[in-house]
Amino acid sequence: MANNNTLKNAVMAAILTAIIVTPVFGLHLVRQGARTVMETQWHMVAIASAAVFAFQLLRPWIAKPFRALKFGIPTLPAAPTRGSRGVIALIIVAAVVWPFFAGRSSVDIATLVLIYVMLGLGLNIVVGFAGLLDLGFVGFYAVGAYTYALLYHWGGWGFWEALPFSGAVAALFGFVLGFPVLRLRGDYLAIVTLGFGEIIRLLLINLNTLTGGPDGISGIPKPSVFGMEMARRSSEEGTRTFHEIMGWTFQNQHMVIYLYLMALLLALVTLLVSTRLIRMPVGRAWEALREDEIACRSLGLNPTRIKLSAFTLGAMFAGFGGAFFAARQGLVNPESFTFIESALILAIVVLGGMGSQVGVILAAILLTVLPELAREFAEYRMLVFGLVMVLMMMWRPQGLLPMKRPHVELGK
Amino acid sequence: MSDLIPQLTQQFFNGLSLGAIYALIAIGYTMVYGIIGMINFAHGEIYMIGAYVGLVTLTALGTNSGLPVWFIIAAMLLVAIFVTGIYGFSVERVAYRPVRGSPRLVALISAIGMSIFLQNWMALGQGARDMAVPALLSGGISIPMGGQFDVMLPYSRMVIIVVTVALMVALTLFIKHSRMGRASRACSQDMHMANLLGIDTNKVISFTFVLGAVLAAVGGVLIAVTIGKLNPFIGFIAGIKAFTAAVLGGIGSIPGAMLGGVLLGLAETFAAAYISSQYKDIVAFGLLVLILLFRPTGLLGKPEVEKV
Numbered sequence: 249m250a251n252n253n254t255l256k257n258a259v260m261a262a263i264l265t266a267i268i269v270t271p272v273f274g275l276h277l278v279r280q281g282a283r284t285v286m287e288t289q290w291h292m293v294a295i296a297s298a299a300v301f302a303f304q305l306l307r308p309w310i311a312k313p314f315r316a317l318k319f320g321i322p323t324l325p326a327a328p329t330r331g332s333r334g335v336i337a338l339i340i341v342a343a344v345v346w347p348f349f350a351g352r353s354s355v356d357i358a359t360l361v362l363i364y365v366m367l368g369l370g371l372n373i374v375v376g377f378a379g380l381l382d383l384g385f386v387g388f389y390a391v392g393a394y395t396y397a398l399l400y401h402w403g404g405w406g407f408w409e410a411l412p413f414s415g416a417v418a419a420l421f422g423f424v425l426g427f428p429v430l431r432l433r434g435d436y437l438a439i440v441t442l443g444f445g446e447i448i449r450l451l452l453i454n455l456n457t458l459t460g461g462p463d464g465i466s467g468i469p470k471p472s473v474f475g476m477e478m479a480r481r482s483s484e485e486g487t488r489t490f491h492e493i494m495g496w497t498f499q500n501q502h503m504v505i506y507l508y509l510m511a512l513l514l515a516l517v518t519l520l521v522s523t524r525l526i527r528m529p530v531g532r533a534w535e536a537l538r539e540d541e542i543a544c545r546s547l548g549l550n551p552t553r554i555k556l557s558a559f560t561l562g563a564m565f566a567g568f569g570g571a572f573f574a575a576r577q578g579l580v581n582p583e584s585f586t587f588i589e590s591a592l593i594l595a596i597v598v599l600g601g602m603g604s605q606v607g608v609i610l611a612a613i614l615l616t617v618l619p620e621l622a623r624e625f626a627e628y629r630m631l632v633f634g635l636v637m638v639l640m641m642m643w644r645p646q647g648l649l650p651m652k653r654p655h656v657e658l659g660k
Numbered sequence: 661m662s663d664l665i666p667q668l669t670q671q672f673f674n675g676l677s678l679g680a681i682y683a684l685i686a687i688g689y690t691m692v693y694g695i696i697g698m699i700n701f702a703h704g705e706i707y708m709i710g711a712y713v714g715l716v717t718l719t720a721l722g723t724n725s726g727l728p729v730w731f732i733i734a735a736m737l738l739v740a741i742f743v744t745g746i747y748g749f750s751v752e753r754v755a756y757r758p759v760r761g762s763p764r765l766v767a768l769i770s771a772i773g774m775s776i777f778l779q780n781w782m783a784l785g786q787g788a789r790d791m792a793v794p795a796l797l798s799g800g801i802s803i804p805m806g807g808q809f810d811v812m813l814p815y816s817r818m819v820i821i822v823v824t825v826a827l828m829v830a831l832t833l834f835i836k837h838s839r840m841g842r843a844s845r846a847c848s849q850d851m852h853m854a855n856l857l858g859i860d861t862n863k864v865i866s867f868t869f870v871l872g873a874v875l876a877a878v879g880g881v882l883i884a885v886t887i888g889k890l891n892p893f894i895g896f897i898a899g900i901k902a903f904t905a906a907v908l909g910g911i912g913s914i915p916g917a918m919l920g921g922v923l924l925g926l927a928e929t930f931a932a933a934y935i936s937s938q939y940k941d942i943v944a945f946g947l948l949v950l951i952l953l954f955r956p957t958g959l960l961g962k963p964e965v966e967k968v
Binding site: 270285381383428438442444447588595627633636641 | 698699709712713715716719720742743746747749750754755758759762764765766767768769770772773774775776777778779780781782783784785786787791792794896900903907936938939941942945946948949952953956
């Protein structure tokens with residue numbers, strides 16, 4: 249009887265799949281000049297239906313090992329414990345030494361990974377620690393990037409002078425935008441922050457005279473080394489570049505490694521600050537608020553102030569990340585700050601396990617390196633990415649490496 | 661100054677037809693929210709899929725096959741309704757049912773994942789570039805109102821308004837008088853109690869998703885015919901705007917969604933005409949933020965009391 253039901257379900261699922269796939273893949277629209285014609289590709293429909301049919305039929309058998317896996321993955325402590333300090337030091341040393349022996353492109357990718365680590369850790373404060381779903385995080389990233397770009401464009405500021413301002417301006421945006429919206433409930437908050445992120449992007453596109461519109465601002469200088477430029481030739485008369493002072497021959501690789509080390513430094517600072525914060529009273533308050541807002545309020549914590557601190561700090565780290573992004577790319581335009589970018593950073597936090605810093609770092613590496621490795625499958629990237637988000641929520645909503653909350657058992 | 665009245669009438673008509681589309685999509689948001697309390701982030705993508713299915717049907721029938729225009733449009737609508745209904749059903753089954761009962765944010769993230777998936781699903785199948793939709797209903801009625809400016813009522817926009825009004829009336833009657841409508845009202849009041857009284861709540865939830873998808877598909881087909889082009893990413897902005905409309909009217913309330921859609925369409929059209937067309941999206945998003953800040957329950961919504 250049970251088998252009969254499985255078969256019936258499988259047939260139903262296969263029929264539905266056929267209907268779903270037909271208008272998208274089965275009947276392919278092709279433009280021929282001004283006309284649109286259609287090509288039939290029934291084999292796609294047949295393959296998809298057969299796959300779904302087989303999957304539905306075998307589901308009882310497939311589900312079993314998955315269920316075992318669900319409880320099989322270990323949890324990790326939220327923050328590094330005393331015993332693991334040696335390991336961490338070793339990892340940091342390895343991360344510092346590694347680029348000198350690696351190829352240019354892999355160092356470049358590693359720099360990108362570190363930017364996402366920074367952003368992931370920043371968003372982790374908001375989403376993971378404080379439990380506020382922020383879908384407009386990329387807006388603050390954009391604010392940071394444009395702050396540096398505009399300070400350079402209109403004031404000729406260098407990276408190091410602009411960096412604190414980028415963080416501060418992004419934090420200010422977080423504070424001002426956060427203040428009115430943080431009393432909203434979870435999912436409304438998510439939509440409002442999404443709205444803010446889009447408004448910031450649309451303003452960047454439309455304020456042509458200030459931001460350069462859709463083209464953005466280009467020619468942004470890379471960070472200097474203690475005031476010395478790191479370029480083939482110095483841009484100003486009378487100053488010497490870094491490689492001239494050191495007596496090296498100029499190599500592009502130096503710049504790449506330097507940028508990598510900067511990113512590493514910024515990511516480590518973010519990690520350190522957020523690790524300390526979560527153990528401070530304010531960090532405890534974030535977690536308490538995430539678990540139960542009403543209980544918090546009745547214990548005399550001010551929810552708005554606590555949420556605002558998380559929101560502002562998260563925005564600040566996004567601002568730092570943005571400034572570094574602008575310096576690395578050399579140009580900023582609104583294209584880099586779409587909602588998909590927010591979703592990607594959110595996916596890093598969700599995949600890693602909300603609140604888990606090690607998890608966030610691993611997820612950032614995973615989500616940045618995998619697409620680079622699988623470049624020939626680039627068009628499937630976002631498709632798989634969406635699917636992974638759905639599957640993660642079903643299978644393991646707490647993330648790959650969820651945080652183990654430090655707690656004390658009462659003695660018997 | 662004598663052109664002011666005709667121009668206002670023209671903008672009003674354009675805004676009304678745009679608002680009708682928003683209202684059609686907004687009903688899907690509001691019904692799902694009313695029943696299971698989640699924001700169906702992938703709803704805008706269902707609308708996009710509806711538009712594509714319409715275009716596929718149109719191409720299959722052929723634009724100059726000699727069939728009457730009303731027949732072609734009716735066929736587009738029916739096929740789109742059928743296919744997107746199945747999309748709505750499947751999306752709920754695959755992405756939302758397994759996470760029902762989890763915290764709100766889990767369901768929302770799942771919905772965001774589904775939305776990204778569907779966009780790229782279509783981009784992979786039919787290409788990410790703009791597709792042209794052949795003009796089916798060109799022309800319109802031109803009404804001279806004195807002055808230099810004639811008010812132009814294109815047939816395609818008239819169809820939008822007529823179809824939307826018909827669907828709204830049908831929906832209202834359906835919710836009010838049919839067995840399923842009564843069950844869905846019961847579920848939105850108290851899901852547990854409805855379940856205890858023998859209502860198959862899973863069926864009602866599935867039905868809600870199908871109904872929402874069907875209305876969004878109608879909106880998608882009509883807008884594709886009117887605007888004449890579409891791409892796989894039109895659903896995102898349209899979805900956010902329809903959600904704004906649902907919130908404006910009071911989420912959970914069906915008449916609210918209709919009212920909110922029309923108001924948003926009018927606000928956007930007038931903003932585009934009298935402020936700047938580049939700022940029309942900002943007006944919509946700004947409106948969303950302002951409503952949520954000052955009146956989160958919307959115009960016709962009931963306040964929600966948080967219980968311990």
